[in-house]
Amino acid sequence: MRYDRPTPGLSQLSIRRKLLLLVLLFMCSILATATLAAYLHRADLIDARKDEIRSIVETVGGQLSELQARFGAHMIDQSTLMERTHALLDNARYRQNGYLFLLNSDGLMISNAGRPELEGESINNLRDSRGVTLIQTLLDQIQGRDTVFWSYRWAISESGQLSDETDKVSYVMRIPGSNWLLGSGVHIGDIDQQVMQRLLTLAILTLALLLATAGLALAVARNITDPINQLALATRRLADGTLETDIAGAERSDEVGALARSIGVLQEQAQENRRLRKLSEHARFLEEFDPVTRLYNRQALGEALEREITRQEQHDSRMAVLVIRLVLLREIATRWGREHAQSVLKEIVDRLRHQLRVDDLLARHGEDTLTLVRPEVGSDAALRTLLRDILDTIAQPVSINNQPYSLHGRIGVSLYPEDGEQEFQLIGRAEEALRAARQEEREWVWFNSLSSAPVDQRLSLWQDIQVALEQDQFYLVFQPIFQLTSNQPVTAEVLLRWRHPEKGLISPAVFIPFAEQTGLVKRIDRWVIQAVARQFEQWSKRGLALPELAVNLSGISFLRPDLEQILREAFEGRPELLKHLELELTEGVLIEDMERIHSQIDRVRQLGAKVSIDDFGTGYSSLSRIRNLNVDRIKIDRSFIDDIETSTQCCKIIEAILHMAHGLRLQVIAEGVENENQLHELRQMNCDLVQGYLLSRPLERQDYERLLEQDLEIDVDMA
Ligand code: C2E
Ligand code: CA
Ligand code: CA
Numbered sequence: 001m002r003y004d005r006p007t008p009g010l011s012q013l014s015i016r017r018k019l020l021l022l023v024l025l026f027m028c029s030i031l032a033t034a035t036l037a038a039y040l041h042r043a044d045l046i047d048a049r050k051d052e053i054r055s056i057v058e059t060v061g062g063q064l065s066e067l068q069a070r071f072g073a074h075m076i077d078q079s080t081l082m083e084r085t086h087a088l089l090d091n092a093r094y095r096q097n098g099y100l101f102l103l104n105s106d107g108l109m110i111s112n113a114g115r116p117e118l119e120g121e122s123i124n125n126l127r128d129s130r131g132v133t134l135i136q137t138l139l140d141q142i143q144g145r146d147t148v149f150w151s152y153r154w155a156i157s158e159s160g161q162l163s164d165e166t167d168k169v170s171y172v173m174r175i176p177g178s179n180w181l182l183g184s185g186v187h188i189g190d191i192d193q194q195v196m197q198r199l200l201t202l203a204i205l206t207l208a209l210l211l212a213t214a215g216l217a218l219a220v221a222r223n224i225t226d227p228i229n230q231l232a233l234a235t236r237r238l239a240d241g242t243l244e245t246d247i248a249g250a251e252r253s254d255e256v257g258a259l260a261r262s263i264g265v266l267q268e269q270a271q272e273n274r275r276l277r278k279l280s281e282h283a284r285f286l287e288e289f290d291p292v293t294r295l296y297n298r299q300a301l302g303e304a305l306e307r308e309i310t311r312q313e314q315h316d317s318r319m320a321v322l323v324i325r326l327v328l329l330r331e332i333a334t335r336w337g338r339e340h341a342q343s344v345l346k347e348i349v350d351r352l353r354h355q356l357r358v359d360d361l362l363a364r365h366g367e368d369t370l371t372l373v374r375p376e377v378g379s380d381a382a383l384r385t386l387l388r389d390i391l392d393t394i395a396q397p398v399s400i401n402n403q404p405y406s407l408h409g410r411i412g413v414s415l416y417p418e419d420g421e422q423e424f425q426l427i428g429r430a431e432e433a434l435r436a437a438r439q440e441e442r443e444w445v446w447f448n449s450l451s452s453a454p455v456d457q458r459l460s461l462w463q464d465i466q467v468a469l470e471q472d473q474f475y476l477v478f479q480p481i482f483q484l485t486s487n488q489p490v491t492a493e494v495l496l497r498w499r500h501p502e503k504g505l506i507s508p509a510v511f512i513p514f515a516e517q518t519g520l521v522k523r524i525d526r527w528v529i530q531a532v533a534r535q536f537e538q539w540s541k542r543g544l545a546l547p548e549l550a551v552n553l554s555g556i557s558f559l560r561p562d563l564e565q566i567l568r569e570a571f572e573g574r575p576e577l578l579k580h581l582e583l584e585l586t587e588g589v590l591i592e593d594m595e596r597i598h599s600q601i602d603r604v605r606q607l608g609a610k611v612s613i614d615d616f617g618t619g620y621s622s623l624s625r626i627r628n629l630n631v632d633r634i635k636i637d638r639s640f641i642d643d644i645e646t647s648t649q650c651c652k653i654i655e656a657i658l659h660m661a662h663g664l665r666l667q668v669i670a671e672g673v674e675n676e677n678q679l680h681e682l683r684q685m686n687c688d689l690v691q692g693y694l695l696s697r698p699l700e701r702q703d704y705e706r707l708l709e710q711d712l713e714i715d716v717d718m719a
Contacts, residue, residue: 016225023217027210034206042195046169049191050149053098053171053184057147060092060100061173061182068177082110089113098184105179107135128153129165138172138181147173150183227256235263243271276659283656290364291649292342293349298618301363301371305423308361308375312416319416320377322387323430325438326394328407329368336403338646343400344407351393367639369434371427377415387411387444410437411444419447432513464500465511465520469527474498476531478549478704481669481691484683489707491548491582493691494532495698496524516554525557526566533570535701536577544708550582550612555589559596564603575608582610584635587618590626601630612669617657627664633689634661638672641692644681655685662686 010018064085071081089100089111099113107124126134134152142148154168170185227249237245247267249260288300296304305321312319326348333341349362349370356362361373372390377383394409412434414420419429429447437445468474475497480489498506515521532549539546557563571578583604590597590613601611612633613626617640626634636657643650654670661668670682673692682690699707 014225015228016221019217019221019225023214026213030206030210030213034202038195038199038202041198042191045191045195046186046188049186050169050171052094053186054147056092056094056098057100057171057173057182057184060088061175063088064102064175064180064182065177068175068180072177086111098186100182100184102180102182103135105139105181110180142172142174142181145174146176147171150185154185154187224256227252227260231256231260231263234267238263238267238270243267243274279652279656279659283653283660293346293364295349295370296361296363298363298365298371301361301365301373302423302427304361304363305373305426308373309416309421309423309426312375315376317376318378318418320372320374320383320386321414321416321426321430322372322374322390323365323412323427323434324370324372324390324394325410325434326368326370326407327410328405332405332407333367340400340403340405344398344405347398347400348394348407351396352390355389355393371430383413387413391443409443410434412437412447413444414447461511461514462518462520465515465524468498468500469523473500474524474527474531475701476528476535477698477700479691479698480547480696480704480707481550481689482695483689484687489547489696491550491689492704493550493584493698494528494552496528496552512554516556519556521554522557522560525551525553526570528552529566530570532581533574533577536580537574539705539708540574540577544705546577546580547708548580548582548610550584550610552584552586552614555586558583558585558589558600563600564607567604567607567609579608581608582612582632584612584614585631586614587616590629594628598629605630605632617653627660631666633667633669635669635671635691638692641670641672641674641678641682644678651681651685654682654687658685658687 013021067076067081067084067088070076071078076084085102089102090113093099093113097114100111101109101113101118102111103109103123107122109118109121109123112118124133124135128134128137130153134154137152138148138150141150148171150170150172152168152170153165166187166189168185168187170183172181172183174180175182230248234245234247245267247260247264249256250264251257252260288297289295290297308319326345329341329345332344345368352362352370352372356372357374359375361371363371363373365371374383374386377386390411391409394407397404397406399405412430412432414426414429414433416426420426433445433447433450436450437443477495477497478492479495481491481493482488483490496508496512498508498511500506512521512524515524528551532551536546536549560566567578567581568575571581604611610632611630612635613629613631614635615637616626616634617637634657636654640650640654644654658668667688669689669691670678670687671691673679673682673690673694675694678692679690679694696707
């Protein structure tokens, strides 16, 4: 992240410093105010005392003037004058020790009520510490005036030399008609003492206030800066990628608390992001590689095979696709545990690797199957040698923890270009050959040998299916699919059943692949769609709440150009019922021309029907391919649900699928839920819908109708 250059100023200072600065400023202003108050108070006091002495001096001075006037007019004699003067001055004492003094301009102290010992004495030789004669300073200051405030320095001792000098101010007045000077003074020192006393009280109060302020500021600082520092530290840790930091202060109700809670939320988001990132990294890896063997997985193999086919086209050469089953590997897993089985598998894969050519492609095909693609395979004899070598390698005992395990292999073979020119055909046919090898208990089967195999058997199946269509030997069963939030059977998968008059029930797993190979599946699928439409109509007439029904469509049926027409015709008259229909496409279809699939899906959805991807996770399509399709649901293949309890890897894949699907607003159905642990896990993982024997087997129509009427809830494991 880029930061602007810091501008000098307050933001450069830490909060603690800012608070300290504030307190300092506050203290200075308190001190300044106190000092100013003290100073003004002293000046006021001095002024008041000056006013006081002036008024006393002027009052008494007026009376003295009258006495002098009488004396001048000879109404009284000298002794009466002096007697009355003394009486006047003695009586004019004020406050506790305020008094008046009277002297003449020659420095003779005529009266001094406060210090009678000075009376009759001359103060001409009283000097201050600078050697200035006191009387002289008075005469200098009063010269040419009638009154003056006389400032001088005064001392208590009068032995010619002054000690303990203090500043004194006296108000002095000339008494008209005489050379008398009447005055009274105040000691500035007294006032200062008074001021000092008050100042001391003020100082104590101020100090207490300052201390309280400083204490409060410190407490505030600690209360704010400490948690903020901790939060800053926690945030720094978050930025450095340490996401498990404790974040203190979230319980506070002030701004710091809000900040802590926000950081807490950020931390949770960061943790969630990290979790998702790991998950998607993992999912990406899982998209290409099998984590156990580190071989290509089925999906990556599909893409590699596609590239290989393009290369073969240019060289005009022959290529073999081998699907290899490690017989007994599943049994080892069941008996000794998955770990053992994985070790055995790894060992065998390592051995096989040593035998391979650099241009061979080896991939993990399924739990106990591998796929080998050999380009430029050469003659049939060379291919047989390869098959023999592979089987020999697999048959060599493997020892894990001193325990020997013996497996054997079985291989289905298809050849490019004879058996198909597209990778899904080649793989599909090799798988078919492998199934045949198992049925016939053979070590290997070449697909091209299958077609030449019991022709009449295939022919009779072909005819039987046609007859079945005409004679209504097919019927539908319904397997409810439950919504995990409501525990309600909101939808059901429609599964086809064939009751053969002689052979009894034949599984769709047997006749559908055959019907797909022969193209008959188009007719079957159309029959199913029509039967479902009739069923809807019948239920709606009976007033039943209609569920959604999901119909399996083979790729061939889905891609035929008249699919839209088939749907319209089947729902003719009640097109609104189409919104209850869902079409299940196997993931294998998605390998075909994506543009065509896109537009076909859009057309079906415009009619109101839903589209879901069946057997998701087993095909060659990647998650990213689904992303661009406009489908409504995906059904996670049963094999993943099988492994939920034993494989954490598997859970991660399911979680990744769920996460991606929910991101795309798709619902996810888990199929093949057979026990409560699986159901519990799926519930934990937030799966939307579940289907499986645990909740309900596929039901005959009447049973399913009863369920619809009751609107039953599932009553297992709700924990
Ligand atoms: P599918 O589409 O994957 O259908 C689910 C299959 O799994 C059904 O088998 C169902 O009975 C079975 N199943 C459901 N729950 C569980 C469970 O908990 N455990 C186990 N082990 N199996 C469970 P079914 O009915 O034998 O169908 C097999 C396949 O045949 C279907 O696989 C589908 O591909 C195909 N099929 C069925 N009906 C039709 C149809 O009308 N048209 C087409 N084209 N294909 C169909
Ligand atoms: Ca299905
Ligand atoms: Ca399925």
